[in-house]
Every structure is written in structure tokens, then in C-alpha cells.
């Protein structure tokens with residue numbers, strides 16, 4: 408598959424507008440798909456460092472650079488992380504696991520070395536900012552790895568047991584691993600297709616927020632997602648029903664409804 412219009416059709420399951428710009432970066436971004444089956448081969452030389460350089464090159468709020476990343480290659484540690492993330496086998500198989508860390512501890516140390524307090528770090532705004540910067544950095548790394556022919560999958564399951572993860576990775580107070588990322592060579596015979604996404608009539612609001620096309624757009628997406636599930640030999644389901652059930656109760660949070668208390672214990676006051 409190539410060409411932006413073809414990629415658009417695959418992503419949205421309807422025709423592309425005329426005159427879309429087309430370039431290798433757009434094509435790479437639109438070819439994203441999560442990879443959960445990996446060859447055990449190591450990453451090519453320099454791939455990890457190039458991926459992190461891409462992460463470091465992302466924009467960062469006030470240039471505070473309030474994130475860190477722990478690269479785990481040790482098999483036993485990956486095995487334990489796979490268990491902590493709810494038994495996700497791909498963490499064990501992929502040769503590298505990156506734990507993306509919201510890191511307010513470095514700013515605290517920098518202030519302390521200058522004999523200053525770091526009161527601002529106790530506010531929820533700083534945590535929100537750090538989380539946003541960490542996610543932006545991680546996504547730059549994803550794109551960089553994909554540009555090298557590597558595959559990735561984010562692991563939000565890492566937050567199922569944030570305190571155990573912090574202990575395992577020796578994280579200091581005021582840090583938390585907000586998301587993980589498996590990185591490796593995709594196993595070619597076992598790859599997913601390109602999962603469709605909500606159309607722009609649902610997600611792109613012009614000038615002001617507008618839901619007039621939402622019901623139609625969601626119905627179309629339910630059909631597109633069902634077709635994708637069918638093609639992949641996965642159980643049929645309506646996406647809107649799945650997500651509605653997911654948000655119906657706190658139980659849909661897989662035990663993470665206690666996150667605020669966990670973050671408090673990890674040193675984030677969240678005032």
C-alpha cells in the first residue's frame with residue numbers, strides 16, 4: 408500500500424479528499440500500527456539512541472524536559488514487567504522495553520543544588536505538564552522506530568502496578584512510569600492490519616465544538632471497525648458499545664481508579 412489517498416482510505420474506510428499533500432513523513436505516520444509479535448533479535452546498532460534523540464527533539468513545556476526513560480533489556484526484568492502489566496507476553500519477547508517516566512525529581516534536585524525550594528512541583532499542573540511532555544516525547548520515538556522498520560506497542564498496563572514498577576526500576580520519589588513501549592523487529596507473519604479511526608466529521612471541529620455529525624459518524628465507524636475485526640478474524644463487536652461499556656463503571660479502569668492515591672504515595676502532591 409502506498410500513496411496518501413490509499414492510506415487515507417485504509418485508515419478511514421472512505422475516499423480521500425482531492426489534493427491531499429503527500430510526502431514520506433505523512434505516509435509513515437498514516438502507516439502506524441501497533442506490533443505485538445516480535446522476533447527476539449536485538450535492535451540494530453544505534454537504533455535505541457536514534458529513537459531517544461527523536462524523543463529529545465520534541466517540543467517540551469518551557470524547556471523543562473520533565474521526562475526520563477528507562478530502557479530495559481534484561482530478560483528477567485522484562486518478564487516481571489510483563490506480569491505487572493497484566494501478563495502481556497510481548498514485553499518478554501521484544502528485545503527492548505522503554506518505561507516512559509514523568510520526572511519531576513530531576514527538577515527538585517536541580518533546585519535543591521541551587522539552595523531553592525521547589526514548591527511548584529507539588530501542583531497538579533506540573534504533573535499534567537510532565538505527562539503531556541512525556542507522551543509527546545514517546546510518540547516521537549515511536550515514529551523514529553517505525554521509520555527504521557521497527558515495531559512498537561505502548562503499554563498502559565504498566566500503570567496497573569505503578570508502585571511495584573517504581574520499586575523494580577528504582578525510581579525516585581516524584582517520578583512515575585506513565586506508559587511503557589515495546590520495541591523490536593516485527594514478526595512478519597503475524598501482523599495486524601491498519602486499524603480504522605473515527606472520521607474527521609467526528610474529531611475535527613471547525614471554529615467551535617460541533618456534534619451535529621456525530622451520530623452518523625459513529626455509526627459509520629462502528630461499521631468500519633466491525634469490517635476490520637472481521638478481516639482480522641477477531642470477534643464482531645460494535646465499537647461504540649465496547650467503549651460505552653468500558654466507561655460505564657470505575658471497574659473499567661482495571662484497578663487504576665486508585666491512581667490519585669498511588670501518585671500521592673509516589674511523591675506527587677497534586678495540589
Ligand SMILES: Cc1cc2nc3c(=O)[nH]c(=O)nc-3n(C[C@H](O)[C@H](O)[C@H](O)COP(=O)(O)O)c2cc1C
Nearest residue numbers: 439440441443495560561562563564565586599602
Ligand atoms: C497510552 C497507550 C496505552 C496503551 N496500552 C496498551 C497495552 O497495555 N497493551 C496493548 O497491547 N496495547 C496498548 N496500546 C495500544 C492500543 O491498543 C492501540 O494503539 C489501539 O488499539 C489502536 O491500534 P493501532 O495502534 O494498531 O492503530 C496502548 C496505546 C496507548 C496510546
